[in-house]
Amino acid sequence: MKRRQFLQSTATSCTATWALGAISAFGAMDPARAQAAAGRVVVIGGGVGGATAAKYLKLFNPALQVTLIERNATYVRPYGSSEVLNGHASMASLDVSYDALRSRHGVQVLIDTVTGLDATRRHVITASGQRVPYDKLIVSPGIELMYSAYEGYSEQVARTAMPSGWIPGEQTALLARQLQGMRQGGTFVLVAPPNPYRCPPGPYERAALMTEWFRRHNPTAKVIVVDPKDSFVTDETMMLGWNRLYGFNLPDDYAKRMAPRVELQRHAGPGMLSWVRAQDGGRVLKVDAKRMRVETEAEVIQADVVNIIPPMRAGALARSLGLVDKSGWCPVDRRNFASSLVPDVYVIGDASIADAMPKSGYSANSQAKTTARAVVEQLAGRPVPEPVWENTCYALAGKDYGIFVADVFRLVEGRITRINGAARYLPLDATPTQIRLGARYQQAWLRTFTEDVFA
Template identity: 75%
Template sequence: MQGHNHSSRREWLTQALGLLSVAAAPSLAFANNAAHIVIVGGGVGGATAAKYLKLFNPQLRVTVIEKNPVYVRPYGSSEVLNQHAKMDDLNVSYDGLKSRYGIEFVFDTVTGLDPQARVISTLGKKKIGYDRLIVSPGIQLMYSAYEGYSEAVANQSVPSGWIPGQQTALLAKQLQGMRQGGTFVLAAPPNPYRCPPGPYERAALMTEWFAKHNPTAKVIIVDPKDSFVTDETMMLGWNRLYNFNLPDDYVKKMSAEVEVKQHSKPSMLSWVRGKDGGRTLKVDAKNMRIETEAEVIKADVINVIPPMKAGQVAATLGLADSSGFCPVERRTFASTLVPNVYVIGDASIADAMPKSGFSANTQAKVVARAIVEELAGKPAPEPLWENTCYALAGKDYGLFVADVFKIQADGKIGRINGKGRYLPLNATPAQIKLGARYQQAWLRTFTADCFA
């Protein structure tokens, strides 16, 4: 992509990658150190940490404890709903991490931690000692946040699918089999949640699919929020692809940079913001109704993305505070509640950093470097993190948000790039299409960086 905004973004990412490449060359003073690093959670954060620990110091013993023998990737999982991908496409093997780097895997459920003895306990009655422990718990969905909703309801009739698996397959079946002229309601979550552009991408991809297969269908997003990450670029895509009329305040804000069309023909897609009563209150699975502050909506398919907190293992190990997430020391992501434990990914309290796979990946690299240097008796280097989230407003309509982060004067993690965060509003059709190609390429290369 060309243009001033993209050049600024590229400059920031070049700086970030340069510093991260420096971070990838730690001291060799630890060459004979055979410390045992245990990682709980084999998702993006845990897998990346395991791989980069072994890259930084092949002498380390690294063990990953993970419940599932195959990783099912959440990023890109909404593409199962519009038949752009199959459920099997989401499966990622751990074989590369085992064979190429000598990483050990224990497929079991963690049940406890003795921080003094530095021992992890599992459901299979294993006792696993460690020198340092990294926990990458992911998120859990708070199904009970809405009256009438529960995990059982989600598994049977009103799926979430935000953690991919059987609910994703159920939702795909419901959407692809929805009656002609039916209504699909997506209940977006409150902040903070995993993958900020994700709910809006999901709604867009299904609107595109319905336009071809069910052209009289309706897609309604009910939302407790009044804005979201990538909202301007995402809604501009909706405007161009689906006759969506942006709210007046967005039109006013964006009109200096780009023409926003006003359509006389109603759109298949609508967005009910928090200020307009979009917050979900109740789910009636039997009658397929969802109640918001503004109205009760009768639907054919309901997709609820509930509030989130750190994965259950975080609470089990005493790593989460009253917020439901895990406080960490920002420089190293060491837990502030339990010694010799580091928490990365969606579960950590990382201030301005979003809860995304890219964030977890870059946090894992910084933590791996910090541990390696600490074991060598050296201080951790000044950390720098980055995040890029690609999203689709349609199969060929790509957009992104890209940021670089560092510790600010107040001790918290803050964004240091001010320009070039998003696809420019005046991007050309070729740039937009290229963004979609980047998204598909990123799915492959990112997975390889974490798991291969």
């Protein structure tokens, strides 16, 4: 208990220190200067990126009039949502309120749906008929799942038979019911997405958490991950956890590469969890929801539960506002995330083209802070400071087996580039204590990160 309290207090302290340090490093404004530099900033999208931007705009310059437009009265956080599937968390625990943004920071929160943009007059148009004026507009539109990417799959199929649950909500609850009610000895197939996608370690963490749950409640079940890729972020450290916990035998090339650095266990048989990568025929060709079949390049898999995480692109809002190019994502000026297509508009988070930065909540939070500072400085007619971004993705290979990837980014020749060295991951030779601490950090991060964004 003392260790847990220490970790939680340390994580809270780190978050608070970062918030205060960001304000101090960027330069706090005296009241007279702040009032002179005041303006109207509208933020569309109340997820991690948008909420962080709204909060930090007010922290950097309290005199700003900041309006956050979000269609849902409550935010349902995607990070940590896979823990609903194994009962570690409830759907209700994912709900986050906007109350603190209103009462503590003075953000005007407008629950409405954005239907258009008048870029000439600088007005945001909403479904209720409002025209909300702005001097600068920050858009955090998130992602859209491309359900039609696979023959036989659709949004209707996802809602009723083969859920995705990558955007948390009814599909997450459906998938939890399916997995927890799966017959003894059944087969769970997880279809991993192609790059780029939200939360790089997420599909593989989900597979691990469900394998752990099945080991206790359905020990003859099988978990099969079919993948259009040959590698993934945290692959070595995640698969090492699979090897130790679930009898997973690493592919020969991975085993050969990792063997000089860590002792691997060799298991008889395939184990509960298997990973079929692209070079082994893991690309999905089509699905049959009625027969619960997944056809890959290698074989047709008969399943009891199928979780499809389809390809992704920038959210529909981004397309409707003219912020998307032919890539399906939003091109931006890397220095301040200003849209390359619409003036006085900034696009942050998963929808933006951010080079080496992954599509993650931590990245969106980091981008929101630097963009908020850039907007404050531009409104005041001052130079924008050189940006530095961070990202840390925590993941679990099991309840007490934590891993991570941590990076720092700067602009190098106009592109966002990772500048830290090779030590990005939990070391392969990490001690059992370090691994358990990684899991504790993940749980503490879920709480303190939410506080940094919304509290």
